[in-house]
Amino acid sequence: MTRALEAALTEVLNLPSPRPGFSAALLEELRARWRPRPAEAAESPASRDARWALLGAVGAVGAAGAACYALLRRTHRRSAA
Amino acid sequence: MQSILDEARDFVDVDDDVLAKHAADDLNAFTELYRRYLCPIYRFARSQVPSDAVAEDLTAQVFFKALSSAGSFRGDSRYAQWLFRIAHNVVSSWRRHKDRNAVTVEEVPEQADDALSPATHVIVGEARSVVWQTVSTLPPAQREVVALRYIEDLSIEEVAEITERSRGAVRILLHRARLKLRHLLEGSDLR
Numbered sequence: 001m002t003r004a005l006e007a008a009l010t011e012v013l014n015l016p017s018p019r020p021g022f023s024a025a026l027l028e029e030l031r032a033r034w035r036p037r038p039a040e041a042a043e044s045p046a047s048r049d050a051r052w053a054l055l056g057a058v059g060a061v062g063a064a065g066a067a068c069y070a071l072l073r074r075t076h077r078r079s080a081a
Numbered sequence: 082m083q084s085i086l087d088e089a090r091d092f093v094d095v096d097d098d099v100l101a102k103h104a105a106d107d108l109n110a111f112t113e114l115y116r117r118y119l120c121p122i123y124r125f126a127r128s129q130v131p132s133d134a135v136a137e138d139l140t141a142q143v144f145f146k147a148l149s150s151a152g153s154f155r156g157d158s159r160y161a162q163w164l165f166r167i168a169h170n171v172v173s174s175w176r177r178h179k180d181r182n183a184v185t186v187e188e189v190p191e192q193a194d195d196a197l198s199p200a201t202h203v204i205v206g207e208a209r210s211v212v213w214q215t216v217s218t219l220p221p222a223q224r225e226v227v228a229l230r231y232i233e234d235l236s237i238e239e240v241a242e243i244t245e246r247s248r249g250a251v252r253i254l255l256h257r258a259r260l261k262l263r264h265l266l267e268g269s270d271l272r
Contacts, residue, residue: 005263009231012212016127018137023119026141030115030148034108 097160105152114160115144121161121233122168128216128228129172139175143168162239165229169243176221215265223258226251 092100092113104111122143127136146167154163216224222244229240237255241248 002259002263005259005266006231008208008212008266009216009227009262012209012216013128013228013231014124015209015213016124016133016136017120018123018140019133022137026119026144027112027115029141030144031108031112033145033148034111036106 098156101151101154101160101163102156104154111148111151114147114164118161118164119144122164124232125165125168125228126172128232129221129224130175131217135175139168139171142171146171158242159239161233161235162243165233165235165239166243169225172225212262212266215262218265219258219261223254223261226254227258227262230255 092110095110095113097114097117100110100114104114119140123136123140126139126143127133130136130139143164147164150167154160216227219227225244226240229235229243230237235243237248237251240246241251244251246254
């Protein structure tokens with residue numbers, strides 16, 4: 001009974017099909033609504049990697065600048081003392 | 082319209098998930114996905130609602146949402162799972178908003194898939210109608226997991242993800258549904 005039930009469920013649930021004409025009408029509507037994704041939204045993996053690399057470089061320069069500034073201040077205080 | 086579908090068939094050997102990643106930028110890729118999933122989504126919707134017309138309406142909503150959010154498919158799951166998740170949300174929303182006082186009549190679907198040869202049928206004639214009617218008496222949650230399992234052959238894990246339930250809960254729902262169906266179908270023409 002279990003196998004017969006499973007087979008019957010698979011068969012019966014897979015019987016319905018959309019009415020003739022529905023498929024074409026819906027596809028036509030979908031194609032009318034379709035808009036290509038804006039270029040900026042369609043970011044490629046390469047451009048995403050490049051953006052992160054640039055941000056990383058800016059961050060590294062900033063950190064190096066802050067370290068130099070701190071070192072200079074320290075040196076200046078010591079020499080003043 | 083036929084030529085549009087023919088163009089999309091250039092993608093016939095391409096995997097669903099690859100097509101899905103291009104669907105936001107390539108209309109033919111989306112069209113091929115539509116061609117592959119129209120019937121499964123319609124069948125799922127039809128198994129959850131009382132008429133062909135409502136099932137068509139919900140099917141259209143599923144594909145409109147799939148089109149508008151095509152760019153959000155990241156490939157974390159199979160495309161089938163992603164699309165059936167949309168279908169689950171659309172059907173759940175329909176259940177919430179339908180007029181609770183309306184009398185719904187469970188119509189047996191009008192159309193049978195003629196592609197199936199008589200030899201492939203496990204059950205015949207009236208028995209099909211009996212099985213359909215019996216499935217439609219299941220509580221919505223049981224009917225949904227039964228449909229996902231037997232229409233698209235989704236795994237328990239995928240059904241759990243789609244319906245936002247635990248795997249254990251899905252197993253219990255399926256078990257209860259099968260018990261109830263077996264009980265209700267005892268003495269029918271199942272062979």
